[in-house]
Amino acid sequence: MEPFLELALELIEASRRHEEYRDIECINLIASEGLKSPAVREMLRLSMDLESRYAEGENDLEGHVKRRYYQGQRYITRIEDCVTDMMKSLYRCGWADVRPISGTHANLATFKGLSLVTKNRKMVVTPLSCGAHISHDYTGLAGMVLGLENINHAYNVDEMNIDPDRSAEIIRAAKPGIVTFGGSLFLFPHPVKELKEAADEVGAYVVYDAAHVFGLIAGGEFQDPLREGADFVTSSTHKTFPGPQGGVILAEPRDERMRRGIRGVQYAVFPLSTSNTHLGRLPALGITALEMKVFGRDLARQTVRNAQAAGQYLYENGLKVLGEAKGFTMSHQLAVDVREYGGGREIAEKLEAANIILNKNILPYDDQRNREDPSGIRIGFQDVTRRGFRRGDIEYLCDLMLDVIKGRRKPSEVREDVVAFKREFNKVEYGFKSLEEAIEYLDRSLKG
Ligand SMILES: Cc1ncc(COP(=O)(O)O)c(C=O)c1O
Structure with missing residues (x-):
């Protein structure tokens, strides 16, 4: 057989085997992966046309669609606005951007936008070895793509956490434009409250990367960064928040400083770093938000x-x-x-x-x-x-x-x-078994 055709057959076979291997035969303890419910999977399958579409353009300061450059947007705009408002409601904030296609992309847009607004290229971050994600680091996105200069938080290994007293001194001395929290090895809540004052004093935006703990925050089981002083929250939508692979950014447009920051981040999302925003994931993201509200x-x-x-x-x-x-x-x-x-x-x-x-x-x-x-x-x-x-x-x-x-x-x-x-564990709990079950739940709740 022609090698190309053999490759195609092998591709189909490997894809089938993968589903069985990881979903049925293995126990998954990778901390960065989420498990989608049957309802979320069904919503994804129903979004195949959306998965082919484009919707480039600008959003307003509530995160709603303001202008799109393509025709055929009648329902796409409603879908984007609905899921944006559901995320805002779930995380209790006045602005969300659901266009980033991953957590790394959410960080890219946030770090880029805020460094443009502050005209400051310094960013205080957790050292990579102490749990930061590579996208925060000078060896990754922050340094190698965005040209930001990293200054490390002080870290206390006994506490497995950022040392708030020493980090306050570091922030005051370095005068960064951004102070980040959150990470990939993330056992205990970071001292956001404790360091907000130092960040404010030097005019730095506080960015909290919630990728790992986003679902725990929705469930009220981890620190709530927006209530503790974070200006921006970035996240993936597919770890403890068990949705389709994607990214999101949240903030509260409470004053002119925040609105300036949000405008900078929006500009970094579009036109700086997206064309297609992978629309097919958005309905499933909304259904995951509903599940997180309920379960x-x-x-x-x-x-x-x-x-x-x-x-x-x-x-x-x-x-x-x-x-x-x-x-x-x-x-x-x-x-x-x-x-x-x-x-x-x-x-x-x-x-x-x-x-x-x-x-x-x-x-x-x-x-x-x-x-x-x-x-x-x-x-x-x-x-x-x-x-x-x-x-x-x-x-x-x-x-x-x-x-x-x-x-x-x-x-x-x-x-x-x-x-x-x-x-013995062939079901997914804490979610809807089908879209029909989700709709029945909504009908009952809206009536009652
Ligand atoms: C803290 C943190 N931020 C961002 C990311 C990147 O997210 P994504 O894989 O969605 O780009 C990860 C990935 O695991 C992460 O751990």
Whole structure:
């Protein structure tokens, strides 16, 4: 057969196998991935025409469509405005931009827009090794694409958090245009309240990257950055907020300074960094927002409980789980130092062989040049929680992980138990089973 045709066949086969492998046969503990409900999946499938369309243009200061450059926008404009208003309502703010197509894009537009408005290229960030995302860093988007200069927050490894006193001094001395919070390894709420005054004194905008904890915030189980002093919140829409892959930015247009900032960010979204805004995800984003309004509190609470229960259990069984003095975590994640068992890479690979999927992670005290073999693993509990795991299930899962980590059983033996165990969790909880169920819920609620 012609190689091109063989490739096409292989592509279809690999795509089919992937769905079975990751959705049915593996247990997912990657902390940055979300699990969509059947209703959200159905909405995505229903949006296939939208997925082919364009809607370039400007928005107003409420986040609504102001001007579009294409014809055929009658429903697209309604869809964009509805989902924007649903996000504003869920997160209690007066402006949202749902056009960014990822969390990195939301950061790009926010950092670029605010650095233009402030005419200041300095940005105070959490060090990469202490949990910041690469897009905050001088080695990634912020430095290499936007040309921003990073100044690091002071970090307290014992607390696994930004040191507020020393960071206040850093902000006052550096006089940045932006101070960022939030991150990818994110166990405890960052000191936004504590550092707002220092940021205000030097005229810096406070940007909180909520990508990891966005669903927990919607459920009221993590700090609420907009209430604590963040000027802008950026996020992905597909981690603890279990929607379609995309990005969002939130803010409150409360005064002229904020409106200036918002206008700068909007300009950085369009025309600076988008043409197509991937419209097909927007209805599904709205349905996820509805689910978070209805089920978000219970989902977030159980997610954090499961993470804390796993932290306690792994710790009691001899693992070095970070953040012990503070109950291991207040988010959906754990960080575990597995150096004594071979390091993060080896353990992540052995767990993968047992169909338990998570990632290696650099820890704050690691040699920063050794990213390929860090001490840690990061474990996220948002996916298993949505599949219905409770404390007993979490402890059994921890036992399976301990078997692998401590070398008590071969990964291939453990894999059989993982596959059998996973079969018991073939539903998605804390969400609607179908779009029809969502509509029935809405009809009942609107009538009653
Ligand atoms: C804190 C943080 N911000 C931004 C991103 C990037 O989001 P996306 O993958 O949607 O571009 C991530 C990704 O995991 C993240 O952890």
